[in-house]
Amino acid sequence: MRRYALAGASLALIAFAVPGAANQDVLQQTGKPEQWALQTGDYANHRFSKLSQITRDNVKNLKVAWTFSTGVLRGHEGSPLVVGDIMYVHTPFPNVVFALDLNEDGKILWKYEPKQDPSVIPVMCCDTVYRGVAYADNTIYLHQADTTLVALDAKTGKEKWKAVNGDPKKGETNTATVLPVKDKVIVGISGAEFGVRGHVTAYDAKTGKQLWRAYSLGPDQDMLVDPEKTTSLGKPIGKDSSLKTWNGDQWKIGGGTAWGWMSYDPDTNLFYYGTANPSTWNPVQRAGPDGKPIDQKWTMSLFARDADTGMAKWVYQMTPFDEWDYDGINENILADIDVGGQKRKTLVHFDRNGLAYTLDRVTGELLVAAKYDPAVNWTTGVVMDKNSPQYGRPQVVSKYSTFQNGQDVNTKGVCPAALGSKDQQPAAYSPRTGLFYVPTNHVCMDYEPFKVSYTAGQPYVGATLSMFPAPGSHGGMGNFLAWDAGTGKIVWSNPEKFSVWSGALATAGGVVFYGTLEGYIKAVDEKDGKELFRFKTPSGIIGNVMTYSHKGKQYVAVLSGVGGWAGIGLAAGLTNPTEGLGAVGGYAALRDYTALGGSLTVFTLP
Amino acid sequence: MRRARPVLALAGTLGLLLLAIEATGQAAKKEKNGKWETADGTPTFNIAPDGTVDWYTYSGFRRYHSECHVCHGPDGEGSTYAPGLVQSMKTLSYPDFMQVVASGREAVGAARQSVMPALGDNPNVMCYIDDIYVYLKARAEGGLPRGRPAKRADKPAAADQHEKACFGTK
Numbered sequence: 001m002r003r004y005a006l007a008g009a010s011l012a013l014i015a016f017a018v019p020g021a022a023n024q025d026v027l028q029q030t031g032k033p034e035q036w037a038l039q040t041g042d043y044a045n046h047r048f049s050k051l052s053q054i055t056r057d058n059v060k061n062l063k064v065a066w067t068f069s070t071g072v073l074r075g076h077e078g079s080p081l082v083v084g085d086i087m088y089v090h091t092p093f094p095n096v097v098f099a100l101d102l103n104e105d106g107k108i109l110w111k112y113e114p115k116q117d118p119s120v121i122p123v124m125c126c127d128t129v130y131r132g133v134a135y136a137d138n139t140i141y142l143h144q145a146d147t148t149l150v151a152l153d154a155k156t157g158k159e160k161w162k163a164v165n166g167d168p169k170k171g172e173t174n175t176a177t178v179l180p181v182k183d184k185v186i187v188g189i190s191g192a193e194f195g196v197r198g199h200v201t202a203y204d205a206k207t208g209k210q211l212w213r214a215y216s217l218g219p220d221q222d223m224l225v226d227p228e229k230t231t232s233l234g235k236p237i238g239k240d241s242s243l244k245t246w247n248g249d250q251w252k253i254g255g256g257t258a259w260g261w262m263s264y265d266p267d268t269n270l271f272y273y274g275t276a277n278p279s280t281w282n283p284v285q286r287a288g289p290d291g292k293p294i295d296q297k298w299t300m301s302l303f304a305r306d307a308d309t310g311m312a313k314w315v316y317q318m319t320p321f322d323e324w325d326y327d328g329i330n331e332n333i334l335a336d337i338d339v340g341g342q343k344r345k346t347l348v349h350f351d352r353n354g355l356a357y358t359l360d361r362v363t364g365e366l367l368v369a370a371k372y373d374p375a376v377n378w379t380t381g382v383v384m385d386k387n388s389p390q391y392g393r394p395q396v397v398s399k400y401s402t403f404q405n406g407q408d409v410n411t412k413g414v415c416p417a418a419l420g421s422k423d424q425q426p427a428a429y430s431p432r433t434g435l436f437y438v439p440t441n442h443v444c445m446d447y448e449p450f451k452v453s454y455t456a457g458q459p460y461v462g463a464t465l466s467m468f469p470a471p472g473s474h475g476g477m478g479n480f481l482a483w484d485a486g487t488g489k490i491v492w493s494n495p496e497k498f499s500v501w502s503g504a505l506a507t508a509g510g511v512v513f514y515g516t517l518e519g520y521i522k523a524v525d526e527k528d529g530k531e532l533f534r535f536k537t538p539s540g541i542i543g544n545v546m547t548y549s550h551k552g553k554q555y556v557a558v559l560s561g562v563g564g565w566a567g568i569g570l571a572a573g574l575t576n577p578t579e580g581l582g583a584v585g586g587y588a589a590l591r592d593y594t595a596l597g598g599s600l601t602v603f604t605l606p
Numbered sequence: 607m608r609r610a611r612p613v614l615a616l617a618g619t620l621g622l623l624l625l626a627i628e629a630t631g632q633a634a635k636k637e638k639n640g641k642w643e644t645a646d647g648t649p650t651f652n653i654a655p656d657g658t659v660d661w662y663t664y665s666g667f668r669r670y671h672s673e674c675h676v677c678h679g680p681d682g683e684g685s686t687y688a689p690g691l692v693q694s695m696k697t698l699s700y701p702d703f704m705q706v707v708a709s710g711r712e713a714v715g716a717a718r719q720s721v722m723p724a725l726g727d728n729p730n731v732m733c734y735i736d737d738i739y740v741y742l743k744a745r746a747e748g749g750l751p752r753g754r755p756a757k758r759a760d761k762p763a764a765a766d767q768h769e770k771a772c773f774g775t776k
Contacts, residue, residue: 568679
């Protein structure tokens with residue numbers, strides 16, 4: 001432990017000794033409202049822009065300013081960046097990067113196309129998506145599908161260095177963006193469906209040298225935790241906190257990958273991220289030596305780590321002993337909001353498990369845990385009584401426990417489905433309203449676990465599941481809603497025909513934007529969700545809406561290109577079990593509304 | 607143009623022949639220890655008049671929705687990512703099916719990258735490969751509707767034995 005702390009301390013000194021360290025640059029670049037310099041808008045993941053030229057009154061006049069085809073047909077997640085006069089556009093595999101000149105309607109300044117072995121494609125579970133490049137200190141950081149991390153000169157597209165973070169032959173791949181912090185670039189990994197043991201890793205931003213790696217599970221020294229100083233719900237986690245909660249060596253192929261958005265708080269120097277599901281999806285195979293549920297720490301958890309050393313300050317497990325694939329990787333939004341009449345430095349997280357968590361981001365104290373979709377039925381809620389032995393733990397409803405019902409039994413009507421009440425598609429926070437704007441899924445499932453065996457580089461799933469729109473509701477598969485994270489209440493909710501798989505954008509003009517799977521970009525009023533504008537783009541939207549300003553004019557842009565989990569689950573439409581077994585319900589098939597194709601659409605006022 | 611006509615005529619005759627085989631297919635099918643096969647020994651599905659499917663078709667439904675559906679979509683219907691098998695299984699032969707699943711297939715071009723992985727050393731797939739085959743055949747040709755089969759035959763002892771032998775467990 002001490003070794004790591006010392007290494008971190010000396011690194012920190014070096015970081016401060018170098019003038020113009022990257023963190024200053026990211027803070028400066030994201031501080032300019034005319035730019036969109038980080039995928040998440042800012043370190044706090046607000047996805048809020050101070051630009052206010054486009055307002056609730058004039059948004060109805062938005063027109064397409066220019067468009068750009070990416071030439072790639074797969075699902076397009078993430079968004080472009082804008083830094084200075086250049087827009088950076090990425091694509092899914094093969095992970096092309098374009099630098100476009102905003103002074104000439106998007107003329108291509110440079111293009112970078114990496115060479116990757118196509119054998120990585122089928123290892124990527126659910127489409128070859130990529131959630132975008134990062135920028136710091138005149139460098140573009142591209143993290144390829146095959147886990148190669150590349151630093152490119154932002155002006156010329158020339159390679160500065162390359163590093164390899166994982167091995168696709170073992171199922172290790174990448175879909176996420178990276179987090180540039182100070183003199184480092186912090187990256188995650190995908191592949192929990194292939195039995196990958198998850199981690200986050202820091203590379204030297206200037207050279208690509210690997211500096212530290214923090215696993216989500218396994219021995220304490222591998223996880224960069226201090227049994228005495230790292231806390232969970234205010235108490236030290238103790239020695240072997242992870243090893244004690246796994247049966248034998250299962251943790252070695254235990255999942256808990258880190259493929260979501262990361263956030264960073266410069267005041268505390270902590271960065272935040274969530275960890276994925278334990279492998280396999282069959283909980284019976286993961287039970288303890290006594291055949292009872294066992295926590296599988298620290299899968300399904302939120303981590304707060306020191307950005308210099310990687311050491312964990314606190315960790316909180318949301319779904320101990322997962323039985324439904326409620327992967328915990330969703331974004332953590334850092335906002336200072338009122339909770340119980342007090343201004344708190346909070347972290348707000350909308351989990352796949354259907355619960356929205358508000359925590360004190362400095363201490364990890366749990367403040368609010370509430371369902372953000374009333375359909376959620378697998379739990380009665382989280383125990384908030386600090387004196388209870390169950391404190392902080394969700395209470396599982398037996399009827400929906402795929403473990404209690406057992407192997408080879410089809411557990412019916414679990415809400416939400418495995419894709420969660422929300423997946424990676426990030427929410428936005430507006431300091432104007434103090435509200436969170438959340439794209440959600442409104443889908444339930446039947447889940448039948450069964451025995452599987454592990455082979456390196458092969459899927460390690462172990463459950464059959466079928467999904468359907470939440471019964472007894474509006475019949476659609478999604479909602480776009482506004483959330484009060486201080487009280488844990490929905491303020492307003494707009495029903496959507498399909499899951500909302502697009503990242504939201506909140507603006508100082510009082511307008512909130514998001515995309516839909518049919519391909520609409522929609523603008524709604526921040527106060528009540530009233531629709532103010534819609535436009536149908538060339539393909540379904542699973543990208544995130546962003547905004548920037550060029551030569552005094554505000555633009556709004558979004559990537560279209562349907563795909564991802566949404567394209568797999570919804571392309572053919574979902575069956576409805578209530579209409580009799582096997583019947584194809586009246587539920588819409590996405591393929592009746594949109595087709596493949598990556599393109600960027602940029603809007604402005606006439 | 608002139609030559610096309612005999613070809614079309616031939617295709618027409620072949621079509622009729624195929625139809626004839628199809629029509630007699632039910633009769634030519636036989637059952638061995640709960641597993642159905644065609645006259646030439648190719649595994650096939652069985653759906654009783656009341657909709658009860660044989661164990662292997664049901665097992666194929668389960669295995670498909672664990673191992674295959676994250677690319678090929680629910681019920682073999684396809685996705686934005688990989689083709690629907692309900693169509694392609696109408697023409698893909700049993701040996702070709704085995705070949706593609708075990709060894710994989712790549713179609714990588716300028717517009718589209720499509721890669722089927724080699725699953726030959728994955729016991730979760732290969733120990734149930736006949737099950738997955740007959741399930742997809744039932745979807746493609748047997749009129750098996752989407753979703754979980756409503757009724758199924760019990761698991762035959764032979765299926766248990768095969769499972770244990772294949773995974774090397776007792």
